[in-house]
Amino acid sequence: MLEAQNIVARYGSRTAVDSVSLTLSAGQITALIGPNGAGKSTLLRTLNGGMTLVAGFILLNGKPLESFARREIAKHIAVVAQESDVRFPVTVLEFVLGGRYAWAGGTTWGWESVQDVESVSAVLRETSLLEMRGRLMNELSGGERQRSVLARALATEATHLLLDEPTANLDLSHQATILSLVRSRCNRRGVSALVITHDINLAAEFADNVLLLKDGRSLAYGPPQEVFRAELIEQAFAIKVLVDQHPMSTVPRITPVHEDRRSFR
């Protein structure tokens, strides 16, 4: 379990995350929603020990996060960051094997063990990348690359996944692929996930919990039915919305209402 209590993080004098609390428990997906610049990515980095806390604390399985060594944190928490460019010719297999780094013995010289390679080939099969393991990362399509980045995070066998817009720039079917991979990890292995997304309706479908963030503060935190209410969404995004029920899944459905439609024409 990964638990944050009233955490505060700053860039210089600007407060990016202001007294936010959340709990990632086994098998659950939490969606992190909020306008651009709300502090979503900063919150995600803070949860991984990537930023120093000004106040509050983070507990990983009941122990303070800072009491863990870097490698130990990496065994428990995996991050899927927003896409970074690969400037060297690296194959998909080499890239995904990077996820096994924290499991190497005392030396960094260490070659991957047979077990490392086996668990990576299982992940490659799970993400349908086994056939393209020999292709170079910078020759892949956006969807394939994003799947490789997720595969590397899954290869760490971490029990907590932090995903920063994993479905950005992906088409509908690739979005579904990524999210169902995360969902099946949560269901089958008791993994917990925090997913930053701008797709509110997608979040309503897949998330067990939603944290709505604005200006670094938590506006609402709870199941989608509680958080996705018109007044909260309007407060966060400063736009009028219609909230009704999805006819098939019965989860909240959010439709922006554009009163001045002429501005679009």
Added chain:
Amino acid sequence: MTVTEGLHMTVLGDARATPRRTALICLMLGAALLASIVLVSLFGSERLPASESLCTLFSLGRRGCGLSAAQTAILMDIRLPRILLAAAVGASLAAAGASYQALLRNPLAEPYLLGISNGAAVGTMLSLVFLGQFAFARPLLAFGGALLATLLVYRLAAGRTGTTPERLILSGVIVTTFLSSVIVFVTTLLDATRIRSFTFWLLGDLSGSAGNLLIVSIVVSILCTTVLSFHARSLNLLMLGERDAFDLGVEVSRVRFTVFIVASLLVGSSVASSGSVGYVGLVVPHLVRLSFGSDNRLTIPAAALLGAMFVVIADTLARTLIAPRELPVGAITAIIGAPLFIYLLRRG
């Protein structure tokens, strides 16, 4: 599917560097390096009989094998030390270049571009001008200069938002130009005859392969390449981004610090003994990556071996092309390296 193919599949050895493949490639490159060392020792301004020379080489000079005392001295005391120095310098520069490139996520990063070689050159010049009588001052001051230049580049590059590869390269350019003017300034303090030998040395000159410096260079090149190889797996992740590496468990600042220090040592020791031999740190790692892939556990040792071979051959050309006169080896590596580099750039 045959049994070997099956084995191959289970370790997925078709798309990654394995220990076996690394050992095989390094053994082959090592053998090629040894062969080239033996071969080029037969070339030089003084013609030596081939089979007698080989016999002398393989008995490590203990048996005469029919060479005269003067010929044995030329082979064992002049030619061989110079060839070994060339190998040490080439290995050092190529291994340092490969590490800088991985560390800075920049395939164009190189000791020269970052101003580290110039730092070492200033250190060496100062020791030659003021501490000429102490032989050991040279590598020490060169290392100090390389380290100071590294720290300077590093401090300049550390902005409020952290160090980006772009900032680092720009800082390198600033430090390089600044140190170049320091070198020009120190050069004007010298008398005319020394200016000529300095200019020659600045372009890369392996003729001063004095005993102590040779041993220092060889030991440093082997030890430091080993240390860098030990950090190769961390460098594999750093190569893809510092944040990614951090997320996956790399202690970024510790690895970065160690690699910077060790690579500076390599550059310092090679500049102290041979001046600035350019393009080795750029071209050799590129060739290795093109041929064998980007895994630094393979790239760093393979680049060291290939770099050694590259400078050994370049220096042979430098001392034989217009024999009995000599060219600076840096001129040869640049003449071979620059067009090859343009070709690599265009291939993208």
